Amino acid sequence: HKQRLVALEKDRMFGQFAATISHEIRNPLTSTKGFLQLLDQKELSFNDHKRYVDLALSGVDQANAILGDYLNYAKPFSNLQEQLELKEEIEAMLRFITPFATDHQVAIHTCHENEEPLYILGESKKLRQCLMNLIKNAIESMPNGGRISLRTSKLPNAVQISISDTGVGMSKQQLNSLGMPFYTTKEQGTGLGLVVVMSIIKMMNGKISFSSHLNQGTQCSILFHQK
Numbered sequence: 625h626k627q628r629l630v631a632l633e634k635d636r637m638f639g640q641f642a643a644t645i646s647h648e649i650r651n652p653l654t655s656t657k658g659f660l661q662l663l664d665q666k667e668l669s670f671n672d673h674k675r676y677v678d679l680a681l682s683g684v685d686q687a688n689a690i691l692g693d694y695l696n697y698a699k700p701f702s703n704l705q706e707q708l709e710l711k712e713e714i715e716a717m718l719r720f721i722t723p724f725a726t727d728h729q730v731a732i733h734t735c736h737e738n739e740e741p742l743y744i745l746g747e748s749k750k751l752r753q754c755l756m757n758l759i760k761n762a763i764e765s766m767p768n769g770g771r772i773s774l775r776t777s778k779l780p781n782a783v784q785i786s787i788s789d790t791g792v793g794m795s796k797q798q799l800n801s802l803g804m805p806f807y808t809t810k811e812q813g814t815g816l817g818l819v820v821v822m823s824i825i826k827m828m829n830g831k832i833s834f835s836s837h838l839n840q841g842t843q844c845s846i847l848f849h850q851k
């Protein structure tokens with residue numbers, strides 16, 4: 625009955641996970657509701673009116689950001705094993721994220737060092753969500769714009785994806801905190817993006833590592849071992 629035990633454990637984990645997320649989303653929604661109620665008063669000054677609208681909107685943005693990090697992750701334990709072609713997955717993800725990059729004056733350069741197509745096993749939606757969360761962090765690390773390079777390569781026993789940015793970088797202490805739930809240095813951050821990334825990579829039996837230099841940039845490397 626081992627299988628049954630595993631399934632129960634997963635249900636329990638999913639229950640906790642869902643509770644955490646709904647809690648995280650309820651907070652900004654409650655604050656939005658509060659500011660909308662304040663807006664419903666007579667004789668508000670123009671400045672207060674504007675302030676309440678901005679605060680209400682920022683609650684919605686926050687809730688949206690939390691959902692964004694999780695969007696395709698709603699079924700964390702469905703674990704499809706599709707044959708994914710890396711270049712195709714990356715291009716699909718880039719179509720989605722490029723407008724956001726352009727808005728932030730960030731150029732994304734891709735380079736497929738391998739000549740032949742590379743395949744890995746996993747679930748397309750999850751891989752794309754994972755890459756998107758990483759690229760989003762890279763974009764957000766460059767408040768004045770910059771450059772991201774995204775490379776794929778074939779190593780002797782592995783397939784590698786690397787993402788580097790020219791952003792603010794991280795200290796050793798920050799590097800050690802990566803992937804801790806709710807760890808964020810951003811005013812509007814969720815601290816959930818990398819939690820999702822790491823759990824997807826784990827599910828796909830991959831390995832992820834980061835190296836970084838303050839004020840120079842960050843490199844992230846993902847390895848999928850191949851037999």
Ligand code: ADP
Nearest residue numbers: 761762765808809810813814815816817818842
């Ligand atoms: P969020 O982006 O909502 O803050 P994440 O889990 O995606 O949450 O990231 C957690 C933290 O890790 C970020 O707030 C940031 O401090 C740091 N971080 C992640 N990626 C990078 C990067 N490419 N450059 C600099 N800091 C990063």
Ligand code: MG
Nearest residue numbers: 760761817818
């Ligand atoms: Mg993030």
